[in-house]
Amino acid sequence: MSDLNPCMGCGMCCVHFRISFYWAEADDAPGGFVPAHLTEKLNHHLRCMKGSNEVPRRCTALAGEPGEHVHCTIYENRPTPCREFPAFLEDGVPNPKCDELRAQIGLPPLEPLPAAG
Numbered sequence: 001m002s003d004l005n006p007c008m009g010c011g012m013c014c015v016h017f018r019i020s021f022y023w024a025e026a027d028d029a030p031g032g033f034v035p036a037h038l039t040e041k042l043n044h045h046l047r048c049m050k051g052s053n054e055v056p057r058r059c060t061a062l063a064g065e066p067g068e069h070v071h072c073t074i075y076e077n078r079p080t081p082c083r084e085f086p087a088f089l090e091d092g093v094p095n096p097k098c099d100e101l102r103a104q105i106g107l108p109p110l111e112p113l114p115a116a117g
Contacts, residue, residue, distance in 0.1 A: 006087050006110055011070030012101035013085055014062040021051040021079040033077045049079065067105040087111055 007013075020042055023029065029037040038060050039047040050060040064070035072078055087098050092113035094115070099109040 008071060009067070010098075010102055010105075010107060010109075011062055011064065011066040012105060013082075013098070014052075014059040014072070015057050015066050015072070016101055016104075017052065017085075018057065019052040019059055019079060019081050019082070020046050021081055021104060022046070023047045025079050027077070034079045035074055035077060038074065067107060 021034070021058055023041070024032055024045055026032045026036040026039050026047055028035045034047075034049075036052055040050050040053060042048050042053070051058045051062075052060075059072075061072050061074045063073050065107060073084070085098075086095055087110060092115065094110035094112060102109065
C-alpha cells in the first residue's frame with residue numbers, strides 16, 4: 001500500500017507540524033467538514049488539530065506508527081493544510097520538506113514521479 005502512496009508508510013508531517021487552519025473549516029460551522037471535537041481553538045480565527053499544538057506533536061487523527069504504516073482517520077475531512085502539503089510537487093519532483101522529514105526517521109528520499117506521457 002505504501003508503494004502506491006508514500007504517505008501511508010511515513011506520517012512524519014502529522015507528528016512534525018502544528019496543523020492550524022481557519023476556524024470555519026470545523027464541522028460546527030456552516031459548511032465546515034473537519035470534526036470539531038478533534039480540534040482546539042488557537043485564537044479568534046484559527047483552530048488546530050488536537051495533539052499538534054504541543055511538543056512532542058502527534059495529530060489526534062493519525063493512526064499507526066510513523067515510518068511503518070499510518071493513515072489519517074479523517075482523510076476525507078482533513079483540514080486545508082493537510083490537503084495542501086504534497087509528497088510531490090506539481091512537476092513530479094519530491095517535496096524537499098517531505099524528504100527532510102522522512103530522513104529524520106531513516107526513510108529514503110522519494111524518487112521523482114515518472115514523466116506524464
